[in-house]
Amino acid sequence: xxxxxxxxxxxxxxxxxxxxxxxxxxxxxxxxxxxxxxxxxxxxxxxxxxxxxxxxxxxxxxxxxxxxxxxxxxxxxxxxxxxxxxxxxxxxxxxxxxxxxxxxxxxxxxxxxxxxxxxxxxxxxxxxxxxxxxxxxxxxxxxxxxxxxxxxxxxxxxxxxxxxxxxxxxxxxxxxxxxxxxxxxxxxxxxxxxxxxxxxxxxxxxxxxxxxxxxxxxxxxxxxxxxxxxxxxxxxxxxxxxxxxxxxxxxxxxxxxxxxxxxxxxxxxxxxxxxxxxxxxxxxxxxxxxxxxxxxxxxxxxxxxxxxxxxxxxxxxxxxxxxxxxxxxxxxxxxxxxxxxxxxxxxxxxxxxxxxxxxxxxxxxxxxxxxxxxxxxxxxxxxxxxxxxxxxxxxxxxxxxxxxxxxxxxxxxxxxxxxxxxxxxxxxxxxx
Amino acid sequence: xxxxxxxxxxxxxxxxxxxxxxxxxxxxxxxxxxxxxxxxxxxxxxxxxxxxxxxxxxxxxxxxxxxxxxxxxxxxxxxxxxxxxxxxxxxxxxxxxxxxxxxxxxxxxxxxxxxxxxxxxxxxxxxxxxxxxxxxxxxxxxxxxxxxxxxxxxxxxxxxxxxxxxx
Amino acid sequence: xxxxxxxxxxxxxxxxxxxxxxxxxxxxxxxxxxxxxxxxxxxxxxxxxxxxxxxxxxxxxxxxxxxxxxxxxxxxxxxxxxxxxxxxxxxxxxxxxxxxxxxxxxxxxx
Numbered sequence: 219x220x221x222x223x224x225x226x227x228x229x230x231x232x233x234x235x236x237x238x239x240x241x242x243x244x245x246x247x248x249x250x251x252x253x254x255x256x257x258x259x260x261x262x263x264x265x266x267x268x269x270x271x272x273x274x275x276x277x278x279x280x281x282x283x284x285x286x287x288x289x290x291x292x293x294x295x296x297x298x299x300x301x302x303x304x305x306x307x308x309x310x311x312x313x314x315x316x317x318x319x320x321x322x323x324x325x326x327x328x329x330x331x332x333x334x335x336x337x338x339x340x341x342x343x344x345x346x347x348x349x350x351x352x353x354x355x356x357x358x359x360x361x362x363x364x365x366x367x368x369x370x371x372x373x374x375x376x377x378x379x380x381x382x383x384x385x386x387x388x389x390x391x392x393x394x395x396x397x398x399x400x401x402x403x404x405x406x407x408x409x410x411x412x413x414x415x416x417x418x419x420x421x422x423x424x425x426x427x428x429x430x431x432x433x434x435x436x437x438x439x440x441x442x443x444x445x446x447x448x449x450x451x452x453x454x455x456x457x458x459x460x461x462x463x464x465x466x467x468x469x470x471x472x473x474x475x476x477x478x479x480x481x482x483x484x485x486x487x488x489x490x491x492x493x494x495x496x497x498x499x500x501x502x503x504x505x506x507x508x509x510x511x512x513x514x515x516x517x518x519x520x521x522x523x524x525x526x527x528x529x530x531x532x533x534x535x536x537x538x539x540x541x542x543x544x545x546x547x548x549x550x551x552x553x554x555x556x557x558x559x560x561x562x563x564x565x566x567x568x569x570x571x572x573x574x575x576x577x578x579x580x581x582x583x584x585x586x587x588x589x590x591x592x593x594x595x596x597x598x599x600x601x602x603x604x605x606x607x608x609x610x611x612x613x614x615x616x617x618x619x620x621x622x623x624x625x626x627x628x629x630x631x632x633x634x635x636x637x638x639x640x641x642x643x644x645x646x647x648x649x650x
Numbered sequence: 651x652x653x654x655x656x657x658x659x660x661x662x663x664x665x666x667x668x669x670x671x672x673x674x675x676x677x678x679x680x681x682x683x684x685x686x687x688x689x690x691x692x693x694x695x696x697x698x699x700x701x702x703x704x705x706x707x708x709x710x711x712x713x714x715x716x717x718x719x720x721x722x723x724x725x726x727x728x729x730x731x732x733x734x735x736x737x738x739x740x741x742x743x744x745x746x747x748x749x750x751x752x753x754x755x756x757x758x759x760x761x762x763x764x765x766x767x768x769x770x771x772x773x774x775x776x777x778x779x780x781x782x783x784x785x786x787x788x789x790x791x792x793x794x795x796x797x798x799x800x801x802x803x804x805x806x807x808x809x810x811x812x813x814x815x816x817x
Numbered sequence: 818x819x820x821x822x823x824x825x826x827x828x829x830x831x832x833x834x835x836x837x838x839x840x841x842x843x844x845x846x847x848x849x850x851x852x853x854x855x856x857x858x859x860x861x862x863x864x865x866x867x868x869x870x871x872x873x874x875x876x877x878x879x880x881x882x883x884x885x886x887x888x889x890x891x892x893x894x895x896x897x898x899x900x901x902x903x904x905x906x907x908x909x910x911x912x913x914x915x916x917x918x919x920x921x922x923x924x925x926x927x
Binding site: 432433434435437439440441444599 | 820823825826827841842843845890891893
């Protein structure tokens with residue numbers, strides 16, 4: 219973790235603030251080249267080897283594929299959405315429905331079943347974000363129409379959330395011919411449903427993982443309890459958090475988390491608790507708390523939990539906050555990646571929210587999705603904050619993730635938090 | 651300390667980490683090794699569920715325990731890493747007649763015999779729970795052994811779900 | 818500082834003599850799973866996982882669990898006990914690396 223001498227950091231902050239003052243309403247606050255204070259695997263770096271091969275540096279087990287060819291969330295990525303493409307079905311390819319069905323279910327591609335139900339006991343778990351295709355062939359749509367739909371559905375439906383699979387190169391023209399052949403076999407009536415859970419329109423909703431504040435249920439609570447000693451532990455400068463913030467974190471920090479993320483004037487940008495700790499801890503105690511480090515998450519947990527039960531109260535009225543929220547909202551609706559998806563495609567009631575994407579029940583942003591963060595993830599056996607969740611989303615969408623502490627994510631997080639305003643903080647959560 | 655951070659007030663005290671004992675050298679259990687060591691009841695072996703049941707129970711008859719055994723497990727598990735299971739048996743727990751053992755089994759797991767609970771009458775009720783790992787959609791069985799040697803079994807299917815777009 | 822071996826126990830508060838109460842405990846532990854190499858062959862090494870949980874009440878055994886790698890990381894366990902007198906419930910966890918972790922909670926009568 220890099221730590222700039224105090225004077226240089228102050229100068230940098232002034233420079234950044236200066237940029238903000240100059241064009242507050244329309245220009246991003248952070249300069250694109252700003253140094254990240256995240257751990258190595260959370261910086262969004264892409265390494266280029268001598269032979270030109272590009273490999274992304276990400277968390278262990280995450281794909282290392284470079285999605286640089288596709289639009290990202292970076293404010294300086296001014297590439298437009300991929301242009302809408304008309305397509306003509308290739309001649310001389312005989313569609314094979316069996317191949318088409320295998321492609322439909324292929325998890326390396328869509329899978330198409332992630333959004334669309336089709337018949338078959340082996341179809342598990344299909345999603346309900348898109349229409350049920352089980353009897354699509356009854357509509358006797360021309361092959362060419364279906365081909366265009368799979369190549370780029372925006373030709374027919376300009377505001378669809380369905381990706382332009384062919385235009386983006388996820389499927390080859392030949393593969394799409396096979397898919398069309400398969401779809402044209404789906405005549406009704408569909409076989410009787412033996413299992414109500416197979417069908418995402420009748421499937422039981424997930425019931426969650428129980429009491430998030432019970433330490434015999436949520437390991438994150440144990441982790442936070444065990445981390446309390448960090449509060450009074452002396453850092454390299456001989457100071458502890460408790461020296462300025464006297465007492466235990468649950469009293470010293472009570473109410474603080476309700477105001478985050480917020481515009482921090484000293485650093486000239488929106489910051490979450492995690493972002494602020496990554497600069498504040500080093501500046502005061504000398505202890506490095508790089509973004510996405512275990513220690514940063516531990517202290518974030520302590521500070522967030524100190525506001526449990528208190529209503530979220532982020533600033534939504536000052537000019538700087540309003541401008542940041544607007545940029546965050548724009549990010550939320552921005553189409554990115556190979557899939558050309560926006561957060562809104564999955565997480566608003568008009569589109570995917572409260573429906574199944576494969577087996578995942580999609581969250582609704584309007585209900586507020588940040589007050590339980592950082593959250594214990596049972597599938598990861600680890601604590602995830604909002605940024606890691608945003609970064610993770612980038613890999614299925616096929617867009618390079620940004621640094622965990624990127625201002626783009628911070629402003630997006632602030633936008634998301636506006637939906638939690640007035641609701642009680644309840645962290646850490648426990649989720650899949 | 652716990653009560654201040656959480657709303658639970660009836661928490662017990664928590665213990666300290668004990669001193670480590672001499673390190674053993676255990677390697678992956680195979681049925682052959684278990685056989686050689688005379689451990690027909692050994693746990694942790696990678697085997698088919700049929701082999702495992704045969705090895706542990708030796709073909710003893712198992713009665714249908716559906717009426718007496720409450721096997722509580724989510725019908726759809728959001729992931730296979732943490733699946734809460736509990737087993738409650740409607741049977742006495744007296745010194746003369748009690749539930750002696752409860753096994754939790756997942757047919758499709760590589761290690762299908764997941765855990766064995768051994769109870770005493772002091773338990774007062776034949777109830778145990780644990781968080782288990784499931785490799786894939788599978789039947790999960792509870793096998794109950796009573797003090798007179800009677801075996802009862804009940805099972806439920808658990809579907810393990812996955813995401814639709816990479817997760 | 819690793820949290821491995823940290824334990825939490827929950828016991829109910831308004832207990833009367835003769836009540837059958839449920840106890841729940843959680844231990845922080847990796848419960849390492851079997852790994853396979855690129856060819857699918859099991860990597861044979863000493864995986865660190867809890868093999869045995871024992872619970873006593875007033876010094877007498879109540880329940881014991883024999884575990885395998887099919888049990889979750891940071892596992893939680895529940896069991897019942899018949900509350901006859903106020904006193905300690907002790908849970909002990911033993912893992913394959915020789916770790917032994919213990920914790921106690923008190924059953925208090927209302």
